[in-house]
Amino acid sequence: MMFRRKLLAVFALTVLVSVAAVAWSISSLTRRAFERANEERSAALVAQFRREFNRRGEEVAHRVETIAASEGAIRMALALNHGSPDYGAFLNEARTIADNQQLDFLEFIDGQGTIISSAQWPAKFGYKETLNLVSAVPKDAFLKQEELPDSAALGLIAVRELSLGEKPLFVIGGRRIDKDFLSSLELPAGMRAMFYQSLGSSFSPQFLIDTSGTVRQADQIAPIIQQLQHQRQETTTLVHWSSDAADDETIDAIPLNGRDNQLVGVLLIGNSRRPYVELRQHIRSAAVLSGAAGIVLAILLSGWAAARVTRPVEQLAHAAREVAAGNWNTQVAVSSSDEVGELAESFNRMTRELLAQREHLVQAERVAAWRELARRLAHELKNPLFPLQLTVENLLRARQQSPQQFEEIFQESSSTLLAEIANLKAIISRFSEFSRMPQPQFQQIQLNDVVQYVGRLIQAQLDAPERAPIECKLELAEPMEPIAADPDLLHRALSNLVLNAMDAMPQGGTLTLRTRQLGDLSYVEVSDTGTGLTPEECERLFTPYYTSKPHGTGLGLAIVQSVISDHGGRISVQSESGRGTTFVIELPRNADKLQNADQSLDATAGSH
């Protein structure tokens, strides 16, 4: 993966993780804050409920007290003390008074608990009231289940006693805890109050009300009610009304006990989680947007940073490739003082060192080459000079010791001297020839033609009777694209290789000349089946003046390599000891040179 992509991925991942972490943190904080606010709001609502409860209780007590002091109650108390009351006369009395005093429940009972008149159940005259007033009359209002003809209701009840004679009259009045009561509670947005009238152990949906009446999906509240009925303590439950989390509601259930500490009702305060869910969604949306923006920013930043960081690295990589290609004087610009700048500085120092080393090495090699040349030259020259010295000494000695034979000796010695001098000249001309290697004159040639020409020339030498039999094989690829080359120089190079191959096969063998073409490259291979070369010999084979032959100058393969190099090609050797050697020449088409060659040819033709 590219460094830029890595950098982008790291940046994006960092941004995403950061945004996710921040979003999670904010969400968690929000949730805790919301839950805390919910608890506070629920507590406030419970407190409000209790205040309203107490206020209404006082109001009910006041109204009941007013009724107890009213003329109707006094008349009833008097009738009670004058004997058995006429139920018919008071049948609608309680209802009328209750309507006037805006009470939902009102009963007048005698000392034995017998109902004289009832507002909520007028037909109940003569029956006994369940409330036990024998011990004491409660001063404050309290919760009480009121049985009604068709159901039961929870009431906030107050009791007052009216004693005008021996038989007391009790006034029991109250107001219903219903949706109107719930409506009087000032609920903050998102909150609602419900009330469950607890009549038995089993849950009855019709007894669960809110300000709008009966509660929909009341069955979901049942577990809360049952848990509270079992535990008798406040509980908090999260209710999922639908698959939409925004519909969830946290419900606090508060038990309401009656006079005998019996559970008579349950106050349920619902806190909608919609604000929280919507806020959470907003946070998530903001996080997603921030993440997206962060990723875009990461792309831009990573691009900028990568450009800042990778451009010097890329320059270094490019420079390294240049160095690898032999351009050792490559330098990179040092644009910063950081690690990358230090690296660039080191790179520049390295190339400078390499250049210095190479110069030093070249000089050393040059010195070595000169030494080798001197050694070789001395060696080459020493061989002919030694016979010359002997011949001249022989001549001097002959003139002093036997002048009569001097002439004969002089003649012999002269021929020897001439021969050795010719030998010296040949040696000198070879060195001179190497030093005067001409630049190739490119022209369009068919490589196979050059190879075939060399084959024909060498065939005469191969056919010499004193030579061990060597078979010459030509394996030429057809067709071959023409290339631009100097045919004379190629001929000379190939001839050198062929002669070396022949020298490598003193016992005879097979000489193979092979051509082939791969793409724009043309190949010529010269193979022998001779003794082969050692790896060390292969390494030094193209070094000038190096030879493995007793009488070689070591310039042949150097000349070959020079020719091939001047053609833009390469030469390599593959050899296996005892099985022969193959020299492989790789030549480019030199199309540009071919064009120049054609133009020069045309110009030449035109000039003629």
Next chain:
Amino acid sequence: MRLTGFPLLVASSLLCALSASASTRPHYGGTLHVEMRTAPTSLDPGDSNQVDGFEWRNLFGLMFDTLVLLDEQGRPEPALASSWQAEPGNQRWQFFLRRGVNFQDGAPVTPDAVAASLRKTNPTWKVLSEGEAVVIERDSPAPNLPAELTLPRNSIVRRAGGKISGSGPFAISRWDPGKKLSLAARDDYWNGRAFLDAIEIEMGKNFREQMISFDLGKTHVIEVAPEQTHRATAEGRHVESSAPVELVALVFRRDPQSPEDGRQRQALALSIDRELLNTVVLQGGGEPAGGLLPDWMSGYGFLFPASINLELARQVRSEIPHTTSWTLSYDSNDPTARVIAERIVLNARDAGLGMQVTSASSADVRIVRVPLISVDAQIALSELAAGLGLSQPKFASSSVDDLYGAENKLLQSQRVIPLLHLRRGYGVSNTVKNWRTARDGSWRLPNVWLAAENP
């Protein structure tokens, strides 16, 4: 002094006597103002949506005549029909019309007109005219046909041009359906002109509104609920009450489904304290009812026990292994019915029976109020059975034994439990003279006249 004083004393005494005599002597004129709860939208006796109730009977009696009337003892007496006769078997009857009687629109009351009127309300009857007589042929013996012809729906009317004309003592002068009916006395009424010039009837007024109007002197005659009769009287109002003419009963939706069901119904009937219902809830505005017909009508009402027997009720209840909890409904517009229903629930509970008051129309039991629309016991029982949704009783003769047998059979079906017989009460202004409420609660307005002062 003595000579001059005595003639003056005699003269002043005569003047006082004459003025007193003038204030108590009937005289023509005046408009009687009446208010009532019912708000009929039609005055056509043939309208099947109308109910044979007291209000219709009293209204129709002002505007329309029937062929026959019943006297206080339930005996038929001539009205539009001057005489009648039945052929053997009592299936074919001939009614001979009174001559010279005209409808309000001036058309004469002819046999054809009478036959057309009766055919409209009794499509199963074969009614035809024969000379001066109207002939009615029934599918089965109808010994009480004359009494049946006194029912409000059998009032004789002439329907022409979308208007209703009757031959009664008053003619319709203005009709605002459901709100107000104005009647004017007919000078040509065959039985003599009424003393009153006109009657104005305000409709759709509840008891409370009527009482307020009455106390403010805006109306002469109002209806008084049975449970308010005692109080109204105690507060100084003049209330005319009928004999008990309305049955309050529990009616089961279905016949007993099993012997246990029947015994449970029996236990319920025994557990109800009718006496307390009457004295407390109805303030003595009725009578406890053990039978369907009141004692004054049948003469044997005492044979059906009406008193509570809680001990026996509990015993019967204890013999039932599994009881059904019934639902009890009542007319939600009737507050007294509600109290009665709630009391019955309490009574039933005392006997160990489950019962719940409900407003659902499909309750197991409902409280109904059915008027005894005729003073003829058999007709009253038949109409009662029809009103209660019970099978029609069969009468072989007009004997009391047949009546008792039929009523007993209806009670034995255990579809109905009688509770109370209620009286009809009317508050009558002191300026209304010669007012007389019949035993069956019907008005006798033609002889009523108004004193000089305003209502």
